[in-house]
Amino acid sequence: MIRPNKxxxxxxLSSLDLSPNEIIHILELSKNFKNKKLNIDLNNKNLxxxxxxxxxxxxxxxQVAMSRLGGTTIDLNPTTSQIGRGEPIKDTAxxxxxxxxxxxxxxxxxxxxxxxxxxxxxxxxxxxxDLEHPCQALAxxxxxxxxxxxxxxxxxxxxxxxxxxxxxxxxxxALLGVEVRIACPKGYEPNTLVINxxxxxxxxxxxxxxxxxxxxxxxxxxxxxTDVWSSMGEENQKEEKDxxxxxxxxxxxxxxxxxxxxxxxxxxxxxxxxxxTDEVVESKNSRxxxxxxxxxxxxxxxxSCLLY
Ligand code: CP
Ligand code: NVA
Numbered sequence: 001m002i003r004p005n006k007x008x009x010x011x012x013l014s015s016l017d018l019s020p021n022e023i024i025h026i027l028e029l030s031k032n033f034k035n036k037k038l039n040i041d042l043n044n045k046n047l048x049x050x051x052x053x054x055x056x057x058x059x060x061x062x063q064v065a066m067s068r069l070g071g072t073t074i075d076l077n078p079t080t081s082q083i084g085r086g087e088p089i090k091d092t093a094x095x096x097x098x099x100x101x102x103x104x105x106x107x108x109x110x111x112x113x114x115x116x117x118x119x120x121x122x123x124x125x126x127x128x129x130d131l132e133h134p135c136q137a138l139a140x141x142x143x144x145x146x147x148x149x150x151x152x153x154x155x156x157x158x159x160x161x162x163x164x165x166x167x168x169x170x171x172x173x174a175l176l177g178v179e180v181r182i183a184c185p186k187g188y189e190p191n192t193l194v195i196n197x198x199x200x201x202x203x204x205x206x207x208x209x210x211x212x213x214x215x216x217x218x219x220x221x222x223x224x225x226t227d228v229w230s231s232m233g234e235e236n237q238k239e240e241k242d243x244x245x246x247x248x249x250x251x252x253x254x255x256x257x258x259x260x261x262x263x264x265x266x267x268x269x270x271x272x273x274x275x276x277t278d279e280v281v282e283s284k285n286s287r288x289x290x291x292x293x294x295x296x297x298x299x300x301x302x303x304s305c306l307l308y
Pocket of ligand 1: 054055056057058059128136267268269
């Protein structure tokens with residue numbers, strides 16, 4: 001029976017913290033958790049959750065994942081702890097390391113997450129920063145694997161903002177050798193360092209394409225993926241971004257240009273009639289709610305590897 005392996009890195013701050021084999025191992029464990037073929041008892045270990053931004057899926061899926069593993073969680077709401085009053089990260093991180101066994105953090109600046117990790121003696125997990133959302137990418141590739149089995153046959157097209165979700169998809173896609181196409185308006189391309197890193201990882205450099213044309217990007221694609229146009233913290237750019245992203249909505253017309261069996265993914269929350277239409281969210285090829293469910297299994301797998 002498959003058992004969790006210890007990961008080479010202490011933390012999971014970026015998709016780059018895992019090797020291709022470790023990603024495959026986590027996906028394999030996730031499937032076993034999903035099929036109820038694997039039982040791991042973490043023996044009351046505690047996960048601390050620090051969320052500087054809102055969350056439904058990430059928070060709840062971590063809480064349920066931990067409880068299914070026989071562990072507990074503590075929600076360190078920054079507004080009711082000293083975190084919100086500006087206690088230095090290096091102090092919070094050292095104190096929490098004495099109480100908790102692992103910490104998941106959702107914050108704005110990726111450098112703040114790295115600062116936590118630097119001072120924490122316990123594993124730190126990225127629960128979303130402005131740069132990356134690596135737990136989301138693991139659930140996305142699990143959902144893709146459930147449908148297509150072999151990543152070599154998959155063309156994944158992301159249409160929308162080259163933000164945290166797109167950055168992690170690119171890095172995880174590069175590690176798995178998946179063809180990834182990103183279509184975004186000019187000026188909203190993914191992070192340059194992320195793109196360069198992905199090109200370094202890919203053996204076949206043609207497998208990553210960044211374009212400003214959604215129609216060519218979806219041609220023959222097996223997976224169509226989108227995310228909100230204005231992310232958390234960008235509320236003041238909403239009007240400007242709504243204009244810039246005109247023409248980048250995943251609607252039935254665009255879906256019709258992809259492979260006929262293409263599945264639709266969205267990390268959620270979704271703004272219908274902005275980045276995606278209601279019809280596409282509710283369509284038979286939508287795997288959006290399976291994708292949300294899969295967050296729980298990949299996090300069970302990740303926690304098992306980090307703590308077991
Ligand atoms: N996809 C995702 O991370 O959702 P939440 O913001 O609800 O956690
Ligand atoms: N890009 C979005 C993802 C939400 C899960 C955000 O950062 O708000």
